[in-house]
Amino acid sequence: MERIADWFVKCFTDEAILSAIGVTLKMAFFSCLISSVLGITAGLLLERYNFKGKKLIIRINRTMMGMPPVVAGLVVYLLLMRRGPLGMLGWLFTVKGMIVAQALIIVPIMTGMVHQHASGKAPAIREFCMTVGAGRWQTVWTVLREMRHDIYFCIVTAFGRSISEVGSVMLVGGNIKGKTRTMTTAISLLKSQGIFTEGIALGVVLLVMAFIIQWLCDFLQKEESADENN
Amino acid sequence: MKITDLEKNVGNFNLKIDDLYIQPGLIHGLAGHNGSGKTVLLKLIMGILNPDSGKIDLEGIDRRNMTMMSQRPYLLTGSVYDNIIYPLKLRKIKPVESKIDELLERTGLLAQKNQYARSLSSGERQKLSFLRAIIFKPEFIIMDETLSNLDPESERAIVETIKGIQQTRPVTWLMVSHGQDVREELCDIIHYMEKGRITDEVVKG
Numbered sequence: 001m002e003r004i005a006d007w008f009v010k011c012f013t014d015e016a017i018l019s020a021i022g023v024t025l026k027m028a029f030f031s032c033l034i035s036s037v038l039g040i041t042a043g044l045l046l047e048r049y050n051f052k053g054k055k056l057i058i059r060i061n062r063t064m065m066g067m068p069p070v071v072a073g074l075v076v077y078l079l080l081m082r083r084g085p086l087g088m089l090g091w092l093f094t095v096k097g098m099i100v101a102q103a104l105i106i107v108p109i110m111t112g113m114v115h116q117h118a119s120g121k122a123p124a125i126r127e128f129c130m131t132v133g134a135g136r137w138q139t140v141w142t143v144l145r146e147m148r149h150d151i152y153f154c155i156v157t158a159f160g161r162s163i164s165e166v167g168s169v170m171l172v173g174g175n176i177k178g179k180t181r182t183m184t185t186a187i188s189l190l191k192s193q194g195i196f197t198e199g200i201a202l203g204v205v206l207l208v209m210a211f212i213i214q215w216l217c218d219f220l221q222k223e224e225s226a227d228e229n230n
Numbered sequence: 231m232k233i234t235d236l237e238k239n240v241g242n243f244n245l246k247i248d249d250l251y252i253q254p255g256l257i258h259g260l261a262g263h264n265g266s267g268k269t270v271l272l273k274l275i276m277g278i279l280n281p282d283s284g285k286i287d288l289e290g291i292d293r294r295n296m297t298m299m300s301q302r303p304y305l306l307t308g309s310v311y312d313n314i315i316y317p318l319k320l321r322k323i324k325p326v327e328s329k330i331d332e333l334l335e336r337t338g339l340l341a342q343k344n345q346y347a348r349s350l351s352s353g354e355r356q357k358l359s360f361l362r363a364i365i366f367k368p369e370f371i372i373m374d375e376t377l378s379n380l381d382p383e384s385e386r387a388i389v390e391t392i393k394g395i396q397q398t399r400p401v402t403w404l405m406v407s408h409g410q411d412v413r414e415e416l417c418d419i420i421h422y423m424e425k426g427r428i429t430d431e432v433v434k435g
Contacts, residue, residue, distance in 0.1 A: 124304050125304065127278050127300075127304070128303075128304035128306075130276065130277060130278055131276060131278070131297055131298040131299075131300070131363075132297060132316065132317045132320065132362070132363075132366075133293065133294035133295065133296070133297065133317065133320065133321075133366070133368075134320050135294075135320070138320055142306075145307075146306065146307060
């Protein structure tokens with residue numbers, strides 16, 4: 001028991017491991033924040049307005065939802081490489097570049113999920129707002145407030161997706177020790193080097209995070225089921 | 231309110247109202263079988279649906295001063311109290327607690343004031359929807375079978391509240407009710423509908 005405790009202490013005082021945890025959380029937080037702003041807005045607008053080509057956009061978004069992360073990583077890599085259209089930003093092999101790649105993966109997921117939830121709920125909320133004389137922005141606020149559990153659920157799902165991603169961050173970030181190495185890319189590298197102990201420690205941290213996220217999802221879904229508007 | 235040449239197609243259903251005048255300050259009843267187009271007409275008046283053609287002249291009534299209670303009212307997440315004060319919050323009006331308590335008491339909802347609104351029974355939901363509609367003193371109130379799930383005692387309380395409102399500040403009402411007794415007791419004019427058309431109009435003597 002003492003040996004396991006010592007091993008944990010050794011792992012979690014290791015600068016490289018702490019850095020990987022820090023980079024993962026930073027990347028997941030910011031990519032989730034950007035994706036939430038864009039995805040929630042896009043999902044709600046897509047539900048609210050009818051326009052020519054809407055079905056096609058929904059179909060394209062659904063396709064993007066299933067896009068393999070390495071493809072997203074490759075696209076962002078090509079955009080950010082020195083001779084690429086966004087090469088002047090100098091974001092390749094930085095956390096910023098990894099955030100962009102993650103956002104490219106998460107925004108369609110967020111948009112699709114918010115659109116799906118909003119299609120079922122928002123029309124009734126808007127109709128109600130109209131019957132009590134709510135203004136335009138008051139209606140928007142009410143829709144967001146009434147759908148908050150669904151939106152939290154989408155954000156938590158997106159965060160979970162972000163912390164567990166390997167392919168795109170490996171391509172765009174380059175897995176540079178102490179700079180762009182995340183928990184998942186570190187595990188991948190440690191395994192290839194045959195170093196399993198640190199890999200397992202990082203795996204445990206990821207599993208704890210996944211458990212917390214799962215618990216949050218369950219909690220929000222429970223809240224939602226108590227909200228049935230029959 | 232004047233409605234002329236109003237037409238709306240919903241699927242295979244066609245609603246066509248050539249001429250309908252809603253007199254201010256009176257209680258208008260709308261009667262007809264299921265599927266006769268009553269709810270479609272109410273939604274058109276409320277602005278929830280847009281007409282295919284024709285005109286609804288509100289004659290100066292601000293849509294924000296109109297309200298509609300639907301058959302299955304939408305309840306906000308939160309308590310009964312949160313739901314009642316919502317229209318006041320929208321208008322930045324400070325709720326008068328004693329007035330709210332009095333209305334809750336009259337409709338038998340006082341004990342449920344802090345209860346989660348979505349845990350109410352269907353009848354209680356309709357009573358809550360009624361209180362939420364009248365709390366901000368609208369000029370025009372539309373009721374779509376709001377009394378349908380109420381027990382006789384609650385129905386009487388609502389009827390008396392409506393009568394009380396009409397005595398103090400006449401409001402224009404347009405109500406759908408299948409209860410003939412209520413219609414005859416409350417309504418000044420009853421419009422009969424069939425297959426999307428107004429077929430008859432009875433003015434109370």
